[in-house]
Amino acid sequence: MKAAVVNQFKEKLEVKEVEIPTPGNGEILIKMEACGVCHTDLHAAHGDWPVKPKLPVIPGHEGVGIVEKLGDNVTSLKIGDRVGVPWLFKACGECEYCLSGQETLCLDQLNGGYSADGAFAEYCVAPADYVARIPDGVDSVEIAPILCAGVTTYKALKVSGAKAGDWVAIYGIGGLGHIALQYAKAMGFNAIAVDIQDDKLELAKELGADITINGRKVDPAEEINNKVGGAQAAISVAVTKSAFEQAYHSVKRGGSVVLVGLPNDEIPVPIFDTVLNGVSVKGSIVGTRKDMQEALQFAADGKVRAIVSTAKIDDINDVFDKMEKGKINGRVVLEF
Numbered sequence: 001m002k003a004a005v006v007n008q009f010k011e012k013l014e015v016k017e018v019e020i021p022t023p024g025n026g027e028i029l030i031k032m033e034a035c036g037v038c039h040t041d042l043h044a045a046h047g048d049w050p051v052k053p054k055l056p057v058i059p060g061h062e063g064v065g066i067v068e069k070l071g072d073n074v075t076s077l078k079i080g081d082r083v084g085v086p087w088l089f090k091a092c093g094e095c096e097y098c099l100s101g102q103e104t105l106c107l108d109q110l111n112g113g114y115s116a117d118g119a120f121a122e123y124c125v126a127p128a129d130y131v132a133r134i135p136d137g138v139d140s141v142e143i144a145p146i147l148c149a150g151v152t153t154y155k156a157l158k159v160s161g162a163k164a165g166d167w168v169a170i171y172g173i174g175g176l177g178h179i180a181l182q183y184a185k186a187m188g189f190n191a192i193a194v195d196i197q198d199d200k201l202e203l204a205k206e207l208g209a210d211i212t213i214n215g216r217k218v219d220p221a222e223e224i225n226n227k228v229g230g231a232q233a234a235i236s237v238a239v240t241k242s243a244f245e246q247a248y249h250s251v252k253r254g255g256s257v258v259l260v261g262l263p264n265d266e267i268p269v270p271i272f273d274t275v276l277n278g279v280s281v282k283g284s285i286v287g288t289r290k291d292m293q294e295a296l297q298f299a300a301d302g303k304v305r306a307i308v309s310t311a312k313i314d315d316i317n318d319v320f321d322k323m324e325k326g327k328i329n330g331r332v333v334l335e336f
Contacts, residue, residue, distance in 0.1 A: 003058050003121035004316045009047030012317045013059075013120075021117070021125040023071035028128050030083060035119040036062030036144040036306075037319050037332045039175065039239065040087070044114050045320065048264060053114040061087040061112035062147040062333075063119025064140040074128045082140070084132035084147045084296075085112050085119045087286045091130070104285050120313060122336055132292050135300035143299055145179065145306035145331040148286065151295040153180035153237065155287035156258045157187060160233035161280070164188030169224055169231040171215075171247045172238030172261060173200040175331045179306055180235055181207050183295075186303040192231060194220045194246070195238075203307065203329060215242075221249035231255060241265040248279070256280040310335045 001020045004013040023029045041059040043049055063085035067077055077083065091098050091106035098106050112118040112126070132147060134140070153176050162168050169192040170180045177195070184191040185208045193204035196216040204212050211227060213220045224231055230252025236244050239261040248257050248270070257279065259267075269281055287295065298304045307330030311319050319332050 001122040002313060004313055005056050005058055006045045006053070007056050009045070009055075013045060013320075015314050015316065018121070020123045023069055023125050025072045026074060026127055026129065027071040027125050028067050028074060028077060028083070028131065029069035030063070030065040030085065030124050030126060030131075031068045032063050032065040032119050032122055032124055032336045033140040034064045034144045034336065035060045035334045036148065037316070037323070037334060038062055038148050039323065040148070041113060041120070042320050042323055043262070049262065057114065058117040058121050059113035060119035060121070060124075061085060061089070061114070062144045062149070063112070063124055064134060064144045064147070065119070065124065068123070071128075077128050077131075082134040084134055084144070085124055085126050086130070086132055086147045086151070086292060087111050088289070089116045089130060090127045101288060101290070103288050120316065120334065130289065132289070132296065135296055138300050141308055141310060141333045141335055142306055143296070144333050145175065145308065146296055146299045146304070147292070149176045149179045149306065149331060150183075150299065150304065151287035151292045152176060152260060152284070153235065154183050154295040154298070155291045156180070156235050156260050156284040157183055157189070157233075158291070159282055159284050160235065160256050160258050162189055162233040162256075166190065166232035167192060167224075167228045169194055169220070169234040169247065169250050171220075171234060171236045171243045173204045174237070174326075175328065176237040176260065178203060178207060178330055179304060180237060181209055182304040183298065186298055190228075192224060192228075194243075197326065199329060215246060220246045224250040233258060235260060237261045239263045241267055248281070251279055253277045253279070256282055258282045258284050260284055306331050308333045
């Protein structure tokens with residue numbers, strides 16, 4: 001099968017023929033139809049984070065495909081089912097986090113395309129208990145980004161504590177942010193879109209943003225405080241230190257800042273203001289299998305739709321180059 005492989009950090013991926021994997025006990029073999037390209041895949045290829053991926057590794061954790069073969073003791077799926085390969089590739093199922101519905105915090109988890117081979121390949125093996133069940137009637141290419149960008153931003157909005165009618169600011173209208181904005185509207189929030197590129201803000205208007213702000217031209221925190229008295233929640237999916245600082249200062253007293261993007265910089269938290277204003281600073285990492293089910297249903301109901309363009313696996317290095325330069329609107333999906 002053809003696969004895109006990271007052999008060394010910060011080098012181009014090698015697109016080559018590798019052996020089709022065999023599903024083990026509790027696993028399935030999936031013939032891939034599509035896989036979204038996430039910024040995390042780029043981080044994996046560069047080895048940017050303190051916890052490094054295994055090498056060599058096949059990235060990809062927004063994969064959609066058809067079950068082609070069942071390993072031993074798989075009873076929940078059948079050949080021909082359509083499933084998704086997510087970031088939460090597998091968890092232990094027994095620790096305090098798994099048993100309390102916080103499986104994304106499991107210390108023994110594997111992550112798709114990072115600590116386990118992912119879906120930048122024509123075939124992928126995955127644990128049957130952790131793949132996502134793709135709803136009927138949705139396009140594989142369009143649904144692929146929901147497996148990470150979708151569930152990640154949906155979960156961030158859930159943990160923000162905001163209620164219907166509250167103002168929520170989304171910082172960064174890229175692959176995650178343009179989907180976050182749609183979830184915000186579908187969940188009944190008033191949505192503010194903040195970015196530094198006018199074309200992304202135009203997209204935000206088309207997707208229903210109530211207010212759009214170019215953070216390069218004005219101070220977003222000042223604008224938000226002046227216009228609506230501050231946001232109840234600010235979701236920072238941008239990967240810059242300045243975006244987090246702006247997000248922090250844009251929330252009202254008692255509000256929350258939810259961190260999703262992972263900049264390389266250390267981010268200062270104003271302790272005095274945090275205490276005095278009762279501001280919550282939260283980290284949110286993807287979502288559980290239940291969150292995934294809910295996020296996919298929003299898309300199946302037509303309330304959320306990823307803006308996608310397609311590429312082939314041979315184009316992956318070009319896609320990464322455009323991603324680094326911020327030249328992608330929405331999400332690029334590899335189509336097999």
